[in-house]
Amino acid sequence: MRIAINGFGRIGRTILRQVLALPQDKGVDVVLINDIAPLETCAYLFKYDSTFGPYPGQVTQGNAVLDVDGRCFPMTHSPDLTRVDLSGVDVLLDCTGIARTSDVASQGLTAGAGKVLISGPSPAAEITIVLGANEDQLGNARIVSNASCTTNGLAPLVSALDKIGGIASAHMTTIHCYTNSQPMVDAPRGDLARSRAGALSMVPTTSSATHLIDEILPHLAGRISGAAVRVPTASVSAVDLVATLERGMTPDAFQSALRNAVDQSPVLGWTDQPLVSSDLRTRPESLVIAGPETRIVGQNQVRVFGWYDNEWGFSARMLDVARLMVER
Incomplete structure (x- = not known):
């Protein structure tokens, strides 16, 4: 290639x-x-x-x-x-x-x-592709978007959960490290909160993953909302997703089904260790699900927390999707 x-x-x-x-x-x-x-x-x-x-x-x-x-x-x-x-x-x-x-x-x-x-x-x-979610839709498109780093973490997880229990509704919060779109010191930006010094405060803002999910998984359009909180760390971000499933299940059944989905996914990972963000630096997966942080409330409400290196993992997907484009 x-x-x-x-x-x-x-x-x-x-x-x-x-x-x-x-x-x-x-x-x-x-x-x-x-x-x-x-x-x-x-x-x-x-x-x-x-x-x-x-x-x-x-x-x-x-x-x-x-x-x-x-x-x-x-x-x-x-x-x-x-x-x-x-x-x-x-x-x-x-x-x-x-x-x-x-x-x-x-x-x-x-x-x-x-x-x-x-x-x-x-x-x-021509199309937005997220590996692990909609790569079967690639076709022979000549101009392709690899979406965003957060969407690459969220979409494969949402796809897996929908297959496990059907998603009735969900809300995602990405806890995201600061990026070059934020100032180092207070400076004017269109979004007033984003005008504040990125390395000094947690900054609530929006996430492009919210509308991209509707595009990548159109059968779930309108069911998933999302937001972001930019935090004063230089790398590695997280997805915190709370979803209501259409089909209820026991905690053991949910954990087993989610682990099985991760094992079969080309881009999802799993950890049972009590890791912090710096432990995930240079991990190539789109999302590494934190087992100790994942749980089900009642039979239908689930909370899944996962880490992603927003630069390293995303770059790995760029190469993966480029290979798919060459193969078509």
């Missing part, structure tokens, strides 16, 4: 780290990286990562090339992707966060890539 990365920020750099960890015979070849930042800056930020730690190998830069442990990745720095030659690229991974209109989202196709996978919600995508 020949991929190119447009946007060498948090997700773009994490994707490259994961590619480098794969055996080279796995067939994932990064043929080009494009970012508007200078090559020296890109190399520095890849080598020294405040969340995941320094890259353990050697990182240098040459003439328009990022060299990591002797593997050379050509780099361009064009704000207009149509000026970059992407001939022979199977999938462009657009990690810029700005591919929200059709003219921007289609630039990779114009440049020669076979398909485009966008690292976030995008109205310009």
Whole structure:
């Protein structure tokens, strides 16, 4: 699979780290990286990562090339992707966060890539795919959204619960680490609460997963609400879901059914340990369900709590969905 990365920020750099960890015979070849930042800056930020730690190998830069442990990745720095030659690229991974209109989202196709996978919600995508929830709907779409990190954690869980007991209604709260969309010190934003310093307060806000669930699992549209609380941690977030099931069951039956669903899922994990968020850093699953925090009240109301590394797990899904796109 020949991929190119447009946007060498948090997700773009994490994707490259994961590619480098794969055996080279796995067939994932990064043929080009494009970012508007200078090559020296890109190399520095890849080598020294405040969340995941320094890259353990050697990182240098040459003439328009990022060299990591002797593997050379050509780099361009064009704000207009149509000026970059992407001939022979199977999938462009657009990690810029700005591919929200059709003219921007289609630039990779114009440049020669076979398909485009966008690292976030995008109205310009032909379809939004979440592995473990609706990948059977992919078809041969050429511009695909990988949804959001929270949606990747929530949708497979909702799908599993609906199969177990049928979801009558549910509410999700994501306890989410701060991101670059929040200021480090108080500064104006459209959302007044989001204008406050992200590393100093818990900030109640919205989550794109609320409306994306309706799109990904349309038979549940209108049954699931959601909200977010941004918290002063740098990585790893959580999904706290309370759902009312249509079919009641005993606590033992529910736990058994949920464990079985996790065992069969390509993206869900489980832990029986009393973990905290930092323990889940670099976990590749979309959601790791915390067994000790999961329970049923009566026979119909369930509470499921799960962790997700909102950068590492999401980046892993970018590569997984790109593979599916190439196979179609």
